[in-house]
Amino acid sequence: MRSIDIHAHVVPQSLWRAADAGKPWHGYRHEPGEGVGVVVGGGKRHGFVTSKVRFTPEERIRDMDAQTVDIQVLSIHTPLFGYHLDATTGLALAREVNDEIAGMVRGWPQRFAGLATLPMQDVGAAIGELERAVTTLGLKGAELDTAVNGENWDAARFLPFFKAAEAMGAVLFYHPQPFHNFMTERAPQYRLNNSLGVIVEDAIVVAVLILGGILDACPGLKICVAHGGGPACYAMGRLDRAWQTRFEGPQRIPQPPSAYQRRLYYDSVVGNEAALRFLLDQVGADRVVLGSDWPFVPWHPSPVAWVQGLGSLTAEEKERILGRNLEALLGL
Numbered sequence: 001m002r003s004i005d006i007h008a009h010v011v012p013q014s015l016w017r018a019a020d021a022g023k024p025w026h027g028y029r030h031e032p033g034e035g036v037g038v039v040v041g042g043g044k045r046h047g048f049v050t051s052k053v054r055f056t057p058e059e060r061i062r063d064m065d066a067q068t069v070d071i072q073v074l075s076i077h078t079p080l081f082g083y084h085l086d087a088t089t090g091l092a093l094a095r096e097v098n099d100e101i102a103g104m105v106r107g108w109p110q111r112f113a114g115l116a117t118l119p120m121q122d123v124g125a126a127i128g129e130l131e132r133a134v135t136t137l138g139l140k141g142a143e144l145d146t147a148v149n150g151e152n153w154d155a156a157r158f159l160p161f162f163k164a165a166e167a168m169g170a171v172l173f174y175h176p177q178p179f180h181n182f183m184t185e186r187a188p189q190y191r192l193n194n195s196l197g198v199i200v201e202d203a204i205v206v207a208v209l210i211l212g213g214i215l216d217a218c219p220g221l222k223i224c225v226a227h228g229g230g231p232a233c234y235a236m237g238r239l240d241r242a243w244q245t246r247f248e249g250p251q252r253i254p255q256p257p258s259a260y261q262r263r264l265y266y267d268s269v270v271g272n273e274a275a276l277r278f279l280l281d282q283v284g285a286d287r288v289v290l291g292s293d294w295p296f297v298p299w300h301p302s303p304v305a306w307v308q309g310l311g312s313l314t315a316e317e318k319e320r321i322l323g324r325n326l327e328a329l330l331g332l
Contacts, residue, residue, distance in 0.1 A: 001319055003304045004113075004326040006173065007226055007267050007291030008072035011053040011080070012100050015039070026093035027085050042084035044180050052295035053077070057104050061111055063295070067302035070323075071332065072294065074101050075115040075143035078175050083121050083149050090119030094129050102137035113330055114139040115173055120148045123157055127164045134168050140330045141171030141222070146205040153205060154212025166218040171329060175226040176201030178296070199230030206232035207239060210260045213253055222329060224265035224289065228275065233261055233282040265329060267291030268307060268321055277312045285317040289325045 019030030019037075028041035036054055038047045052063065064072060082093045094117050101114040116133035118126040133139040142165070147153070165172055176198050183197025206229045209215060225232070239257040253260075262283050269291040270276050280288055292303040299306060307313070307321055326332065 002070040002323045002327070002332075003068060004071045004073065004290060004323045004330075004332065005069050005292045005294065005303065006073045006224060006289050006326055007175075007269060008069075008074055008294040009053075009077040009296065010074050010097075010101060010104075011048070011077045012097050013056070014096055014100060015080070016054055026082060026096070027089055028080065028082075039079070041079070041082070044079070046079040046179070050295050055295070057108060057112075061108065064111065067292070067299065068304045069292070069294075069302065071111060071113060073113045073115060073140065073173075073326070073330065074104060075173060075175070076101075076117040078143070078145060078177055079180070081117060081145050082119070083145060085119075085121070087119060087122035087125055090121055091125045091129060093117075094119050095132075098129065098133050098137055098139065102133075102139060105138060113332060115171070116142040118142050118144070120144065120161075123161050127161055130161075130165060130170060131168065134170050141165070141173065143173045143175055146174055146176040146201040152208045152212070154208050154214065159214075159217060162214055162218045162221055166221045169220075169222065171222045171224060173224045173226065174202070174205050176205075199227050202227050202230030203232035203235060206230070206261075206264065207235075207257070209264075210257045211239070211243070211253060215260050215263050216253060222265075223263075224267060224329075226267050226269065226291065226293075228268065228270035228279050228288075229264065229266045233266075233279060236261060236282070262287055265289055265325070268303070269293050269297065273310050273312060276310065280313070280317060285314075285320045286325060288317075288321050289329070290322050 015025045018025040028039050031038050031040060036048050036051050038045050076097050082090045098116045105112045105114045116130060116139045118129050120126050130142055178198055179193050181193055181197040181201050183193040202225055206225055236258040243256050265287050266279060267289055268276055304322060307318055
């Protein structure tokens with residue numbers, strides 16, 4: 001059985017080439033400093049906790065071997081989505097990144113699959129680039145932020161995008177900003193923006209996709225949410241109660257929110273065994289997939305060994321999480 005990791009980030013080599021030459025990269029710039037320095041874009045500074053962000057594909061594969069990960073599903077590091085850019089620059093960024101990810105997949109087809117990044121500030125351009133990424137480049141779908149410049153995914157302008165993704169069979173992987181999220185202003189101390197802000201953003205996008213009627217409008221849509229969807233599944237009882245008592249008229253979805261939670265996929269980056277066991281009990285073993293958040297989360301010795309060592313999981317559950325579910329979802 002192959003181990004397949006859906007949650008593996010890329011900081012493009014094209015960015016590092018620009019940084020080494022002292023040039024900007026699609027509206028971002030690199031500032032040297034501690035470690036590998038910081039990247040600045042949209043008025044925000046993004047540091048890196050590990051030098052692995054500069055790994056070449058060969059170095060990445062050696063690290064995968066050490067962690068017994070057979071296949072990584074590559075996606076851009078989320079601060080580099082570039083949604084704040086003008087549409088032309090955003091599309092140029094997406095095309096360059098997607099070409100690079102596709103090149104890695106072509107070069108090592110047994111080790112990599114890929115997800116595109118898209119210029120979601122321009123829905124038409126995003127649909128066009130998703131089509132190119134899936135049909136021409138052979139990528140499996142796209143990674144998306146949990147909001148687009150503060151706009152939630154239930155906005156009417158995004159529905160054509162979801163319809164197009166559904167028709168293409170594209171997988172949409174939702175991942176929030178790791179540091180510059182709502183928690184940055186609410187409680188910037190204690191690194192709560194990463195430890196709590198990230199998973200609350202995950203839960204919000206789950207709720208928005210369900211309550212916004214996206215899953216009813218696009219019943220064949222393939223969606224995976226990072227970090228186990230945060231506390232979304234834990235909160236389904238509260239969401240159901242609100243649906244039963246507070247929603248009326250055309251905004252009311254036909255079923256309670258909990259009826260939709262098994263329509264989504266969730267990765268295994270949840271923090272501990274109890275959380276993963278709860279998630280499995282809520283959504284089923286066929287809806288949970290392996291994630292590592294490479295290279296930002298340290299695993300000792302690996303995300304694969306962690307799942308394999310969990311006493312509360314059956315052998316069947318472990319096999320599904322480690323590879324079988326993603327083989328089916330991604331057609332690998």
